[in-house]
Amino acid sequence: MAGETKSKILVIAASGGLGKLLVEESVKYGHPTFALFRQSALGDPLKAQIAAEFRAQGVTVLVGGVDDYDSLLNAVKQVDIVLSAVGAQQLGDQGGIIDAIKEAGNVKRFVPSDYGFLLDSKRVIEPIKTISGQKRGFRRKVQESGIPYTFVNSNFCGSLIFPTLAPPGSTDFPPRDRIAVYGDQNLKGVFNEERDIATYTILAVDDPRALNTVVYIQPEKNIISYGDLAALWEEKIGKKLERVHVTEEDIFETLPKLEIPLNILLSINYSVFVKGDQSFFQVPPEWVEASELYPHVKYTSVEAHLEKFV
Numbered sequence: 535m536a537g538e539t540k541s542k543i544l545v546i547a548a549s550g551g552l553g554k555l556l557v558e559e560s561v562k563y564g565h566p567t568f569a570l571f572r573q574s575a576l577g578d579p580l581k582a583q584i585a586a587e588f589r590a591q592g593v594t595v596l597v598g599g600v601d602d603y604d605s606l607l608n609a610v611k612q613v614d615i616v617l618s619a620v621g622a623q624q625l626g627d628q629g630g631i632i633d634a635i636k637e638a639g640n641v642k643r644f645v646p647s648d649y650g651f652l653l654d655s656k657r658v659i660e661p662i663k664t665i666s667g668q669k670r671g672f673r674r675k676v677q678e679s680g681i682p683y684t685f686v687n688s689n690f691c692g693s694l695i696f697p698t699l700a701p702p703g704s705t706d707f708p709p710r711d712r713i714a715v716y717g718d719q720n721l722k723g724v725f726n727e728e729r730d731i732a733t734y735t736i737l738a739v740d741d742p743r744a745l746n747t748v749v750y751i752q753p754e755k756n757i758i759s760y761g762d763l764a765a766l767w768e769e770k771i772g773k774k775l776e777r778v779h780v781t782e783e784d785i786f787e788t789l790p791k792l793e794i795p796l797n798i799l800l801s802i803n804y805s806v807f808v809k810g811d812q813s814f815f816q817v818p819p820e821w822v823e824a825s826e827l828y829p830h831v832k833y834t835s836v837e838a839h840l841e842k843f844v
């Protein structure tokens with residue numbers, strides 16, 4: 535709309551995988567954008583390059599982190615909307631953001647680092663149990679603080695498709711010889727490209743329909759059963775792959791031997807493809823689905839994602 539003033543958006547952890555995309559989408563949608571980088575990141579040539587590219591696009595690059603309250607307060611005071619994209623290891627350190635937003639008093643919406651799965655807490659195992667628990671706990675803290683919020687459930691990031699299909703512990707991505715088989719293969723997962731997750735998030739932060747609720751990202755073409763996902767990949771590469779059946783016992787035996795992030799992924803696969811979390815999760819009626827809110831977004835389908843790797 536002519537004369538419309540766009541909300542000013544701050545992205546905390548702008549050097550991270552999702553943080554970088556959030557900054558880019560914020561710029562794309564015309565928001566005055568502020569990106570918080572840690573001093574240490576600016577000393578890293580690759581991350582400093584990201585910051586330089588942001589500056590060239592008009593982004594205000596600020597220095598700070600969630601463990602530096604003054605930097606948070608300074609950053610938060612300059613914007614209308616605060617997004618955090620800190621990694622899974624820093625989820626417990628976001629409390630200072632709430633304090634800074636309360637002290638600053640000017641923020642219209644806060645989106646904490648979340649971007650998680652529709653998982654039922656009764657069916658999760660470690661290590662995703664702790665991560666999901668931290669995210670749920672922080673959601674409660676945000677709600678108790680009275681700060682206006684949007685929480686985002688992104689389901690699987692697209693980049694996890696091949697690690698999901700590969701046998702547990704394998705780093706042979708995309709798999710071209712062997713794939714894992716979980717359960718009866720009929721249970722469904724939802725895979726969304728990281729770029730689309732960032733797009734939907736940026737659209738939601740200014741949207742009254744997404745105020746004080748959860749935006750979950752579940753576009754129709756991205757809901758797929760494990761068996762269909764495996765068959766689609768085989769069809770794309772024109773090859774039948776060896777099936778490695780993964781039982782519950784195999785999962786419990788393998789999990790302690792895996793490092794982050796493969797252990798996190800295997801625990802998610804257990805919830806989703808053995809226990810059926812994304813098939814059976816009862817979405818609360820007040821939550822809103824991103825592709826229904828923003829039907830104009832041409833999201834990347836699972837099929838188009840696979841196509842890129844043929």
Ligand SMILES: NC(=O)c1ccc[n+]([C@@H]2O[C@H](COP(=O)([O-])OP(=O)(O)OC[C@H]3O[C@@H](n4cnc5c(N)ncnc54)[C@H](OP(=O)(O)O)[C@@H]3O)[C@@H](O)[C@H]2O)c1
Binds near residue numbers: 598599624648688
């Ligand atoms: N649904 C899914 O499939 C999925 C997949 C991946 C991630 N996620 C979620 O997405 C969110 C973001 O994860 P990601 O993978 O994008 O993270 P990431 O790439 O690992 O990046 C972590 C970010 O946190 C920053 N950080 C670390 N310590 C910090 C501090 N003290 N203060 C401020 N920033 C700090 C890092 O900055 P430096 O560069 O300075 O270290 C970096 O920017 C997390 O909630 C994660 O659980 C979901």
